Amino acid sequence: MSILRDSHLADRGQSKVAKAEGSSRQTQTKAVQRSLRLTLYKMFARAALTARSGVISRPLSRRMANVTGHTQPTMADLPVPSGSWAEAHSKKQTKNNLHLLLGVSVAAVTLVVAKNSGLVELGLGPKIGK
Template sequence: MFITRPVLSRLFQQTVRRYHAGEVKPPSMDELPVPNGSWQARYDASQRHYNSVLAFGVAFAAFSVVVAKSSGLVYFNYSPPKSLD
C-alpha cells in the first residue's frame, strides 16, 4: 500500500519542460522567404503534375473495374438476372 502510492503519484503528475535558451527574438518580415521566378510557370508545372496523377488514378480505377468484372469476381446488379437459379 505504501509503496504503490509514490509510484502512482509519480505516474499521474504532470511534468512541464521549458526550453528557454535565453532571450527569444520575435520574428520579423525579413525572415520570410523572398519569392523568385514566375508564379505562372510554377503553377502550370504543378497543375500538369496533379492532372497526370488524376489521369493515372482514373485509368487505374477503370482498369481495376474492368478486370474485376471480366474475371467474374464482381456482379454489379445493373439488370435483373437471366435466370432465377
C-alpha cells in the same frame, strides 16, 4: 521396516529444529511485513505527490534562460518568393492532372477486368438473352 523407522526419527529431529527456528521465522516475517508496509507507504506518498503536481496549473511557457544571441522571429526571416507564380502553378497543375488521369485509368481498367473475369457482378439488371 528399518528404513521407515530411520525416516521417522529423521522427521522428529527436523521437527525439533523447526520448532527452534520457528521463533526466528516469526521475527523474519515481522521484519518483512514492516518492510512491506514502509514500501507501500513510500509508494502511496510518491503517488500522492505526483497526483498533486498534476492538479497544480503551470504556465505554458518555455524558459530559455541560458540562450545567447536569440532574437524573436520576424517576417523578414521567411523565404522570399522568386520566379513567376503562373509558371510554378501550371507545372504543379500539370503534375496533378497526370496523377488524376493515371488514377482514373487504372481504376477503369481494374473495373473492366474484374467485370469480364466474372469476379464482380455489378447488378445492372436481369440478363436478357437468347
